Amino acid sequence: MKYLHEYRDPALATRLSREIHRITTRPHVLMEVCGGQTHAIVKYGIDELLPESIELVHGPGCPVCVTPLELIDKAIAIASRPDVIFCSFGDMLRVPGSGDDLLSVKARGGDIRMVYSPLDAVAIAQKNPQKEIVFFAVGFETTAPANAMAVVQAKQLNLRNFSVLVSHVLVPPAMEAILSSPHNRVEGFLAAGHVCTIMGYTEYGPIASTYKVPIVVTGFEPLDILQGVYMCVRQLEEGRAEVENQYTRSVHKHGNRYAQNTIRDVFCIIPRKWRGVGEIAHSGLGLQTDYQAFDAEKRFDVTQCQTNESDECVSGLILQGLKKPHECPAFAVTCTPDHPLGATMVSSEGACAAYYRYRKHNAQTGVLNA
Amino acid sequence: MNVPGLETEIQPGMICPVPLNKYPHVLLAHGGGGRLMHQLIETMFKAVFRSNELHQDHDAALLTIPQKKIAFTTDSYVVQPLLFPGGNIGTLAVNGTVNDLAMAGARPLYLSIGFILEEGLPMATLWQIVQSIQKAAQDAHVSIVTGDTKVIDRAKGDGIYINTAGIGIIEHEQTIAPREVCVGDSIIVNGDLGNHGMAIMAVREGLSFETTIESDCAPLAELTGRLLAEGIDIHCLRDLTRGGLASALNEIAAAAHKGITIEESRVPVRDEVACACELLGLDPLYVANEGRFIAFLPADHAEEALRIMRQHPLGQNACVIGNVNEEDSTTVTSKSTLGIRRILDMISGEQLPRIC
Numbered sequence: 001m002k003y004l005h006e007y008r009d010p011a012l013a014t015r016l017s018r019e020i021h022r023i024t025t026r027p028h029v030l031m032e033v034c035g036g037q038t039h040a041i042v043k044y045g046i047d048e049l050l051p052e053s054i055e056l057v058h059g060p061g062c063p064v065c066v067t068p069l070e071l072i073d074k075a076i077a078i079a080s081r082p083d084v085i086f087c088s089f090g091d092m093l094r095v096p097g098s099g100d101d102l103l104s105v106k107a108r109g110g111d112i113r114m115v116y117s118p119l120d121a122v123a124i125a126q127k128n129p130q131k132e133i134v135f136f137a138v139g140f141e142t143t144a145p146a147n148a149m150a151v152v153q154a155k156q157l158n159l160r161n162f163s164v165l166v167s168h169v170l171v172p173p174a175m176e177a178i179l180s181s182p183h184n185r186v187e188g189f190l191a192a193g194h195v196c197t198i199m200g201y202t203e204y205g206p207i208a209s210t211y212k213v214p215i216v217v218t219g220f221e222p223l224d225i226l227q228g229v230y231m232c233v234r235q236l237e238e239g240r241a242e243v244e245n246q247y248t249r250s251v252h253k254h255g256n257r258y259a260q261n262t263i264r265d266v267f268c269i270i271p272r273k274w275r276g277v278g279e280i281a282h283s284g285l286g287l288q289t290d291y292q293a294f295d296a297e298k299r300f301d302v303t304q305c306q307t308n309e310s311d312e313c314v315s316g317l318i319l320q321g322l323k324k325p326h327e328c329p330a331f332a333v334t335c336t337p338d339h340p341l342g343a344t345m346v347s348s349e350g351a352c353a354a355y356y357r358y359r360k361h362n363a364q365t366g367v368l369n370a
Numbered sequence: 371m372n373v374p375g376l377e378t379e380i381q382p383g384m385i386c387p388v389p390l391n392k393y394p395h396v397l398l399a400h401g402g403g404g405r406l407m408h409q410l411i412e413t414m415f416k417a418v419f420r421s422n423e424l425h426q427d428h429d430a431a432l433l434t435i436p437q438k439k440i441a442f443t444t445d446s447y448v449v450q451p452l453l454f455p456g457g458n459i460g461t462l463a464v465n466g467t468v469n470d471l472a473m474a475g476a477r478p479l480y481l482s483i484g485f486i487l488e489e490g491l492p493m494a495t496l497w498q499i500v501q502s503i504q505k506a507a508q509d510a511h512v513s514i515v516t517g518d519t520k521v522i523d524r525a526k527g528d529g530i531y532i533n534t535a536g537i538g539i540i541e542h543e544q545t546i547a548p549r550e551v552c553v554g555d556s557i558i559v560n561g562d563l564g565n566h567g568m569a570i571m572a573v574r575e576g577l578s579f580e581t582t583i584e585s586d587c588a589p590l591a592e593l594t595g596r597l598l599a600e601g602i603d604i605h606c607l608r609d610l611t612r613g614g615l616a617s618a619l620n621e622i623a624a625a626a627h628k629g630i631t632i633e634e635s636r637v638p639v640r641d642e643v644a645c646a647c648e649l650l651g652l653d654p655l656y657v658a659n660e661g662r663f664i665a666f667l668p669a670d671h672a673e674e675a676l677r678i679m680r681q682h683p684l685g686q687n688a689c690v691i692g693n694v695n696e697e698d699s700t701t702v703t704s705k706s707t708l709g710i711r712r713i714l715d716m717i718s719g720e721q722l723p724r725i726c
Contacts, residue, residue: 010708044710
């Protein structure tokens, strides 16, 4: 069992597709929350296996996309310092700030290192006592435990030269913000499977009952997404609004308690600005008082940078599921992966990048080509 | 430590001819034009590469080439890490240039080699690389006939950079170029993909998988030569290096102005490579290779081409992966395992592992 090909079986996919067709009697709008799910849907063409009456809109579950421009500008300012080794996950390196990106800073001589784990950044700090090591702690709840562990380890090792630039966001407040918007069209959610692996899914019960939306915790392979859609549509057709778990091989109801405790020890809930969406209360994580010494924003004197969002970019509407990438006038014209106007085109998890990479929009005919 | 004299032929596997206890690292003086540089060139490079042309002691190699069309190419190699499972920068430097000649339909004959060594490079590492270069040259049936050596200050390089230029001869009448690609052509690949890129990444990033992934670095000229010698009508050849299969297909589609479709289920990828890619969120279609190529040929030649290729060690897993299917197009599409077509675009920059 490799958990790869089994969940991409074309025969099973066809069966699930037929079942979804069979039970669907009216239009439904579903949102998949996670950027990884968006990527899979577009890459495998899962939406093309669904009835036309089912619309999948793409949610704000791409942490790279929702990191505020100000924070990217601060990251660039910190990384440009000669005394700093700036560590980051890969896909943050290409996100443009107001004028620049981290890869350009690297080309100009900045010491910027891609890491696979925040603990690698801690190791770099131990090996380079004369430098300041800053880790760009981005992500949803999925990456928060490892980032918290890095801070815990740094404290245990009494490292004075390690800090984190925190940009953590939480999924449930974002879902509530979408549901309470007057423009909301979303009737059901495929919840982010790896977020729920950490957090469990008990916090979605109140959302489901308050807003009367089914929420299905869903994985990332084609069969996961098809089964998640099936379970969600079945609820809608039956008039139910409950939380169900499709991703049972990874997600338990109460999640990973140890990971949650680690998050709670290091982080506290704060308001957080989401790029393209605005500030959402109680939607982010910041460092607890005991760990304030590791806060890079406080350690470095990065003055408020002049942030300039592109006027053309409609990332915010895309992140809220109000527009699709090909409905943006700049898509594939002035906004491409080589010249991105906003984060949804830069990040490989972003909806615009996924659409550009796996489909192309014929600007003249208005038809998606693939 | 014994140091063979200048007149003694150095065989691979022998001890390093530059005395390691006296010179454990490359010094600036090894590129200074004086006695130390002379010793390095004579006792290591010329003794190991041992072509007649090198021992002419000219500033240029005097070569006799049959009156045929010749192919000429150059490439530079800057890989980190210098040593990796399945090869090193030296084997890359030979095979990369040999393969460029092979993709032009040429039989490689001669290579030049230029070293830029960083002061402080361990001499034992240089010795290992030089021996690998000679072994790779022997395996590829090419001679190293001329070269150059420079040493740069410590911290101004990355250990060693190598440039190789190569000359090959064309021994057939076929025109092999993207413009020859036709609608209806089959596309064949000689083996499984993604090994080199993942081998490098594993070492570079300190990722240890349960199975060691080895680079597929290998010379392809013998394989392409057999296809040409057996009269297979080849329209285009392209080796799959940086950017992987997807980038090569896009380059050909753009140059030929023809649309291409492949079937993902037909593209061979070893399980270990597929799993490593999944862990990191990478697409094997975009991962680098160093011993793999694609051939565009008329569909009715495909079966015979596969028969010939599968008799060679580097073509045992050769298979048809797609075809050229559209005029006046530059689009490459891929049919997924679910039967849905998606664009296989040229990647912008490098693939970056995903956050979550």
